[in-house]
Amino acid sequence: MKTLQVNIVTPDGPVLETEAEMIIASTEAGELGVLPGHIAMVAPLGIGALRVKKDNSTKLVAVNGGFIEVRPDVVTVLATSAEKAESIDIARAKIAEKRAKAILEVEKNAQEFERAELELKRAINRIRVSEGGF
Numbered sequence: 001m002k003t004l005q006v007n008i009v010t011p012d013g014p015v016l017e018t019e020a021e022m023i024i025a026s027t028e029a030g031e032l033g034v035l036p037g038h039i040a041m042v043a044p045l046g047i048g049a050l051r052v053k054k055d056n057s058t059k060l061v062a063v064n065g066g067f068i069e070v071r072p073d074v075v076t077v078l079a080t081s082a083e084k085a086e087s088i089d090i091a092r093a094k095i096a097e098k099r100a101k102a103i104l105e106v107e108k109n110a111q112e113f114e115r116a117e118l119e120l121k122r123a124i125n126r127i128r129v130s131e132g133g134f
Contacts, residue, residue: 001021002021002035002036002037003019003020003021003036003054004019004020004021004022004023004034004035004036004038004073004074004075005017005018005019005073005074005075006018006019006020006023006052006074006075006077007074007075007076007077008050008061008063008077008079008082009076009077009078009079010066010078010079010080010081010082011080012081015061015079015082015083015084016052016059016061016082016084018052018054018059019054020052020053020054020075021035021036021053021054021055022034022035022051022053022054023050023051023052023053023075024050024051024053025043025045025048025050025051025063025068025077026045026046026047026048026049026050026063027043027044027045027046027068028043028044028045028046029043032068034070034075036072036073037072037073038070038071038072039070039072040070040071040072041069041070042067042068042069042070043067043068043070044065044066044067045063045065045066045067045068045077045079046065047063047064047065047118047121047122047125048063048125049061049062049063049125049128049129050062050063050077050082059084059085060084060085060129060132061082061083061084061085061129062082062083062085062088062122062125062126062128062129062130063077063079063081063082063125064079064080064081064082064122064125065079065080065081066078066079066080066082081122083126083129085129085130085132088126088127088129088130090126090127090130090131093123093126093127093130094123094127096119096122096123096126097120097123097124097127099119100116100117100119100120100123101120103116103119104116104117104120
């Protein structure tokens with residue numbers, strides 16, 4: 001079966017370099033599925049799971065914004081931050097979730113409220129990815 005080269009990179013360096021039969025990404029416009037030979041495109045990523053499928057298995061990566069560049073044989077993800085499911089510290093993610101919820105309950109400043117909402121979305125994404133959900 002044909003495959004794509006997949007490169008996931010953050011400002012801190014590469015997160016994953018592998019081949020895949022299919023990629024499913026959460027873009028700002030919705031989910032995007034990419035197979036080998038896909039038309040070239042660029043799309044902004046939202047907060048969500050990136051699913052890398054090969055040989056009837058799926059690797060999950062928690063992605064927190066950035067861009068996906070698709071070419072017929074290569075997918076490059078330039079992510080603000082990204083973590084493989086097995087690298088996520090679930091305890092730390094749950095603490096971040098509780099902290100963000102507490103801030104949202106009392107925060108009146110719009111900018112701080114928005115920052116807490118984003119922190120909550122990132123924490124929930126990391127928890128779901130680490131638990132194999134998406």
